[in-house]
Amino acid sequence: MTTTPAREAAPAVDDATFEELVAPLRREIFAHCYRMTGSVQDAEDLVQETYLRAWRAMHTFEHRSSLRTWLYRIATNTCLTHLESRKRRPLPTGLGQPAADPAREPQPDRDRTWLEPLPDALVWGTEPVDPAAETVTRDNVRLAFVTALQHLTAQQRAVLLLREVLQCSAAETAEALGLTVAGVNSTLQRARAQVARLEEDGADGASPDLDDPRTRERLAAYVTAFESYDVPGIVKLLADDVVWEMPPYPEWYEGPAQIGTLIGTWCPAQGPGDMRLVSAGTANGLPAYGLYMRSDDGVHRAFQLHQVELGPDGVTHVIAYFDTALFAAFGLPETWPQG
Structure with a gap:
C-alpha cells in the first residue's frame, strides 16, 4: 500500500516580505474592489480586509496558481461577503423614472447608496505601468461599464470581472466562486447580455484628450x-x-x-x-x-x-x-x- 506524501506547509512569511510580495498588486486589487462595489470608500476598506485575510492565509498558499490569481480570489470573495447585506449603487438615471421637472424642488434620498466616482490618481498615480502586465485599463473603469455592473447581481459581477477583465478560465472562476463550470458559463452569458444592453443605452464616449x-x-x-x-x-x-x-x-x-x-x-x-x-x-x-x-x-x-x-x-x-x-x-x- 502506498501513501501520498503530505504537502509541506508553506514557510512563514514575515511582514516585510509579505508587503513586498503584495504591494505591486494593491492598485489593481483596489480597482477590482471598486468595480465590484461601485464605491471608492468601500473599496479602500475591502483592500485592507483582503490583505489581512491574505496575510492570515499565506501559509496555505501552495503556488498552484499565481499570487495575483490567489489574491484576486480572496478579494472577490471578500467583496461578495460585503455585498450580501447591501443593495446595488445606481445613478439616478438607473432608477427607471423619467426626467424630472426642474421647477419642482429636488428631494434627496439618503437611505439609498449611490455609485461613486473613481479618482484616476488612486489607480494610476504618477508611476509608469508595464502595459504587458496591465490588468487595469481606462476601458474597464469607464463610467458606463461600472454603472452597468451595478445592475448585475454580485455573483454576476464577480463572474464577468474574473472572466472578461482578469481573463481567468471558466474552471478557475468556478473554483474561486464555488460554482460549476456550467454555472459560470451560463452566468457569464446573462451578465454579458445585460451589460451590453445597459452600455448601449447609457454609453459614455471615449475619454477626452485633455491636452487638446x-x-x-x-x-x-x-x-x-x-x-x-x-x-x-x-x-x-x-x-x-x-x-x-x-x-x-x-x-x-x-x-x-x-x-x-x-x-x-x-x-x-x-x-x-x-x-x-x-x-x-x-x-x-x-x-x-x-x-x-x-x-x-x-x-x-x-x-x-x-x-x-x-x-x-x-x-x-x-x-x-x-x-x-x-x-x-x-x-x-x-x-x-x-x-
Whole structure:
C-alpha cells in the first residue's frame, strides 16, 4: 500500500516580505474592489480586509496558481461577503423614472447608496505601468461599464470581472466562486447580455484628450460660466441631449433649457464669485471638479463634485455628487482659500 506524501506547509512569511510580495498588486486589487462595489470608500476598506485575510492565509498558499490569481480570489470573495447585506449603487438615471421637472424642488434620498466616482490618481498615480502586465485599463473603469455592473447581481459581477477583465478560465472562476463550470458559463452569458444592453443605452464616449486645445478651452469656459454664475452661459455649453444627475437626489434632468431652469431656480449661489470650481483631475477617465459654495461667513466650503463628459457638440453628461466626503478621495480640502 502506498501513501501520498503530505504537502509541506508553506514557510512563514514575515511582514516585510509579505508587503513586498503584495504591494505591486494593491492598485489593481483596489480597482477590482471598486468595480465590484461601485464605491471608492468601500473599496479602500475591502483592500485592507483582503490583505489581512491574505496575510492570515499565506501559509496555505501552495503556488498552484499565481499570487495575483490567489489574491484576486480572496478579494472577490471578500467583496461578495460585503455585498450580501447591501443593495446595488445606481445613478439616478438607473432608477427607471423619467426626467424630472426642474421647477419642482429636488428631494434627496439618503437611505439609498449611490455609485461613486473613481479618482484616476488612486489607480494610476504618477508611476509608469508595464502595459504587458496591465490588468487595469481606462476601458474597464469607464463610467458606463461600472454603472452597468451595478445592475448585475454580485455573483454576476464577480463572474464577468474574473472572466472578461482578469481573463481567468471558466474552471478557475468556478473554483474561486464555488460554482460549476456550467454555472459560470451560463452566468457569464446573462451578465454579458445585460451589460451590453445597459452600455448601449447609457454609453459614455471615449475619454477626452485633455491636452487638446479645444478640450481645454471648453472646460475653461465651463469653469468660468459657473464661477460667474452665468446660467445662459452654462446652457450654451450643453449639448442638446445633455443629462444632469445629482446623487443623492433621485431626480435627473435632460436638455439645456431644463438644466438651466434647475440651476437658476435651486442653486444657492446669488452671483459671481459665490462658486469656485477647482480641478480634481480625472475620474473614470472624465474631467472632475470640486465645486465650493460661499457661505454667509464668506468661506467657500465643499458643496458638490462634478464629473463632466464632453461630446462633439458640448457637455453631454454631468454628475454632481453631493457627497462632500468624496473631496478627500480627490485630495481636495473642505474649504477653499480666498483670493
